[in-house]
Amino acid sequence: MKLSASGPNLLSLVGEGWGGGCQGNGTKELCPPTLALPHKGEGKAPNPPPQGGGKSPLALNKGEKMSKVRVLVGTRKGAFILTADGKRQQWDVSGPLFGGWEIFHMKGSPVDPNRIYASQTSGWFGQIIQRSDDGGKTWHQPGTPPGEPTTTSQGMPKGESNKFVYDTSPETGKPLTTHQWYDGTQHPWEFKRVWHLEPSLSDPDDVYAGVEDAALFRTTDGGKSWHELAGLRGHGTGAKWSPGAGGLGLHTILLDPSNSNRIFIAISAAGAFRTDDGGKTWKPINRGLTNPYLPEPTPEVGFCVHHMAMHRSRPGVLFMQLHQGGGVLRSDNAGELWQEVRGNLPTDFGFPIEVHAHEPETIYVVPIAPYPGRYPPEGKLRVYRSRTGGNEWEALTNGLPQRDCYVNVLREAMAVDSLDPCGVYFGTTGGQVYVSPDSGDNWSPIVRDLPTVLSVEVQTLS
Amino acid sequence: MIRVVLPYHLRMLAQVGAEVQLDIPGPVTQRSVLDALESRYPMLRGTIRDHVTRQRRPMLRFFACTEDLSLESPDTPLPDAVASGAEPFFIIAAIAGG
Numbered sequence: 056m057k058l059s060a061s062g063p064n065l066l067s068l069v070g071e072g073w074g075g076g077c078q079g080n081g082t083k084e085l086c087p088p089t090l091a092l093p094h095k096g097e098g099k100a101p102n103p104p105p106q107g108g109g110k111s112p113l114a115l116n117k118g119e120k121m122s123k124v125r126v127l128v129g130t131r132k133g134a135f136i137l138t139a140d141g142k143r144q145q146w147d148v149s150g151p152l153f154g155g156w157e158i159f160h161m162k163g164s165p166v167d168p169n170r171i172y173a174s175q176t177s178g179w180f181g182q183i184i185q186r187s188d189d190g191g192k193t194w195h196q197p198g199t200p201p202g203e204p205t206t207t208s209q210g211m212p213k214g215e216s217n218k219f220v221y222d223t224s225p226e227t228g229k230p231l232t233t234h235q236w237y238d239g240t241q242h243p244w245e246f247k248r249v250w251h252l253e254p255s256l257s258d259p260d261d262v263y264a265g266v267e268d269a270a271l272f273r274t275t276d277g278g279k280s281w282h283e284l285a286g287l288r289g290h291g292t293g294a295k296w297s298p299g300a301g302g303l304g305l306h307t308i309l310l311d312p313s314n315s316n317r318i319f320i321a322i323s324a325a326g327a328f329r330t331d332d333g334g335k336t337w338k339p340i341n342r343g344l345t346n347p348y349l350p351e352p353t354p355e356v357g358f359c360v361h362h363m364a365m366h367r368s369r370p371g372v373l374f375m376q377l378h379q380g381g382g383v384l385r386s387d388n389a390g391e392l393w394q395e396v397r398g399n400l401p402t403d404f405g406f407p408i409e410v411h412a413h414e415p416e417t418i419y420v421v422p423i424a425p426y427p428g429r430y431p432p433e434g435k436l437r438v439y440r441s442r443t444g445g446n447e448w449e450a451l452t453n454g455l456p457q458r459d460c461y462v463n464v465l466r467e468a469m470a471v472d473s474l475d476p477c478g479v480y481f482g483t484t485g486g487q488v489y490v491s492p493d494s495g496d497n498w499s500p501i502v503r504d505l506p507t508v509l510s511v512e513v514q515t516l517s
Numbered sequence: 518m519i520r521v522v523l524p525y526h527l528r529m530l531a532q533v534g535a536e537v538q539l540d541i542p543g544p545v546t547q548r549s550v551l552d553a554l555e556s557r558y559p560m561l562r563g564t565i566r567d568h569v570t571r572q573r574r575p576m577l578r579f580f581a582c583t584e585d586l587s588l589e590s591p592d593t594p595l596p597d598a599v600a601s602g603a604e605p606f607f608i609i610a611a612i613a614g615g
Contacts, residue, residue, distance in 0.1 A: 155526060179576045179610045180526055180564040196530070199559040217563045 122517055124472045125190065126480055126501070127171065128488055129158030129510035134173060136191045137501050143478050143492040146501045152194065153185065160467055160510045162252050164259035168514050172262055172278060174249035182248050184216040184278050197278035216278050219246045219266055222285035234268065235297040244268045244288075251467065253308035257315070265305030269296060269322040271334065284334035287320070292339055292356045299323035299359045299378075306466055307363045311370040319373065319390060324359035327375070329390050340390030347380040361406045362466040366415035374418050374445070376466075379404040379425040385445050396445020401432045407469035411494060412477040416444040419471075419479060419495060421464040430461040438481070440495045454498035455489065462487070467510035474515055482508025519550055520605035524577075527565070527608065531558040536605060545600040547579060548591040565608060580607040 122141040128134065133151030152158075156175045164170040169190040175183040185194045198216040221244055223232070236242035247267040255261035260277040270288050272281040287293075296303060304323055311317035316333045319340070326341040344358045359378035366372065375384045375393065382403035384393040397403045404425040411417035420439050424432045431437065435458065438451040462485035472478040479495050482488045486505035491498045519539045528535060539553045548571075555562045566573055571591075573579070578587040582596045582604050598604035 177526065178613075179524075179574065180530075181574060182563070183530065183560075196560045203559070215559070215562055215568065218568045220569055 122474055122515060124474065124478065125163075125168075125514040125516060126470075126488065126490075127161035127163065127173075127191070127510075127512045127514070128482055128505065128508060129161050129173070129467070130482075130486070130506040130508050131157055132506035134158040134161055134175075135502070135505060137488065139501075141474055143472075143474075143490055144499075146490075148502055149191075152191075153183075156183070157248075158509065159248060160251050160512070162254060162512045163514045164254040164262075165256055166254075167259040168516055170254070170259040170277075172252045172254065174252055174264075176248040182217045182219065182246070184249070184252075186216075186278050197276075198280075215280065219249070219264070219270075219272055219281055220283075221246065221270060221288070222283040224285075234293060234303065235295055237297065241294065244270075246270075247302065250304040250306045251308055253310060256310055256312055263308050263310075263318070265308050265320060267302045267304040268298075269303045269305040269325060271305060271308070271318075271320060273334070284330075286330070286335050287328060287337045290328075290337040292325070295354075295356050296322065296325035297357070307360070309363060309365050309370075309373070312367045313370050317370070317389070319363060319365070321360040321363050321375075323361070324357065324378070326356045326358040327360055327363060327373075327390055340386075341393075342391065343384065343386070343393030343395075344375075344377060344381055346378075362408050364408050364410045364418070366410045369415045372415065372444075374408050374410060376405050376408040376420055377403075383408065383420055383445060396441070398441070398446035398448055400439055400448050401437075404429075405464070406466040407464055407481065409469045409471055409479070411479075412471050412473040413475060414442065414477075414494075417442045417494070418444065419469065420448075421469070421481065423463055428461070429463055434458055434460050436460040436462065436483075438479070438491075438495055438498075451491070451495040451498070453496060454491075465509055467512075468508050470511045470513040472513045472515045478513070480511050480513055482511045484508065518602045519545060519553070519599065520602055521550060521554055522605045522607045524608060524610040526610070527561060530560050530564065533558070538602075544592075545595050546592050547586065547589065547595065550595065550606055551591075576611040576613070578609045578611070580609055581605070 124139055124143060126137040133154040135148060135150030137146050137148055139146045153175045156177050159174040159176055161171060161173040169188055171187040171191050173185040175185050183196060186197050187194045196216050233241035233243055245268055249264045249266050251265040253263040260275060262274050264272040266272060271284045273284055274281045305320055307321035309319040316331055318330050318334060321327045326339055328337045329340045330337045339355050341358050345352045346358050349357055361376045361378060363373055363375045371389045373386045373390055377384060382395045382397040385396050386393045400422050402422045402424055405420050405423045407421060409419045418441050422439055423429050436455045439448040440451055441448045462483035464481050464483055469481040477494045479491045484507045487503050488501045489498045490501050519541050520536055521539060522536050541549050541553050551565060565577060578585060581599045599606050
């Protein structure tokens, strides 16, 4: 079987349908089907050198030589992979992958950059997990290969990479069956999609998944099967969690590099939570947050956290972008207490927040006017940078549209690379992906006309 | 031999053409057709029916011989023309979106 899809939006199918990317005995019939990245190298997007600074565009900074970056972009209608060398001025744009599907998130393993996971989702067909073992060239769904029995010889089902089933076993304590709905009534927990994939810091087969309705799942077999860390939903406040306008999604997963048992997560609109025992038990970490929309403005849970970030050198310091009325916050004690640091930002509303790769006190946000339409204030797209961990902010505008701009930047759509100088990236609902190769001083678009950008992640490759 | 016509995105997932053919021992019903389809193409499990409840996903429908069979019992025998392979069993995705 050799199919070759035509047209720019179709995926090419390679080999006998099962070519490449498989592990195990490698026989073609038993290898999972693989999708190949279309028209790699097309769509080259030469970018003008950053304005200002006086540095020759041909000059290399420390860390740029022999390095490259791979930007993983998830959109409403497929995935795109953008690559460049360390100068980050000439870009190759590949895609779309999984055309027509929402790609909520893609992320590579920090210990094996060739291992990349993608959350592919659809209102029609549900959730798919895709995996690449070759840096995004080919993809397959982990799990039982075509034609192979779907149960073991004992009759037990084999791994199903898109099967996310809430744990209701008695062993989990008091498994929940409902959470709070918009109208205050209780509503059954219903799996909808994977919002975030977080590969572990030590094993490419070990990945966490944050899902809607909010729960944390984990695979330890490279995505073939997933199990819930049910202690999160079952720790005691789960019945009080209610969805934000976008759903009850677990969107942030931060792994503590200094303590493999410590994980931070955030849920819209429940709040932030932490485990110190590898996910068995959890506690809300929302003290210091305020919610002006609730009768009690400082409940234990009930906060629409938009995103959180940490610097790996200081995992006890967390930064948070909260919904309007909550602002931008930081915690210096692993979430035990938060303090607002919005300072001179034009609004306290926005979605992403990121930390500079080499400066733990340098953080980035994109303020959005909450009213009337959740777009950049005054139609000016501005990234704000604080070099003091908050409170004092400067607008970064060079190369960004400063008139008639009404896009948004979603919570997963900002990332940094680890080159020196640090590169900063973000994607917009208008389909632009911008890069700053100099920590935010200058910006230029890598691409301008993608579908709505849902997520941006960056891999720095040596 | 049972013929099943898949919507575009499921063809892409299974890496097949518009129509697949399945051998089904025993009664030909929605359940037996979908069981055979998912067994041969495991990547389709969960995309047509819920993993746990086995209910049809809400934005998909089943047609055969110009009839909408979506609300029929999954164990009702499919039309003879489907069982004989004269007519295909259609899995149709709702036309929606932008």
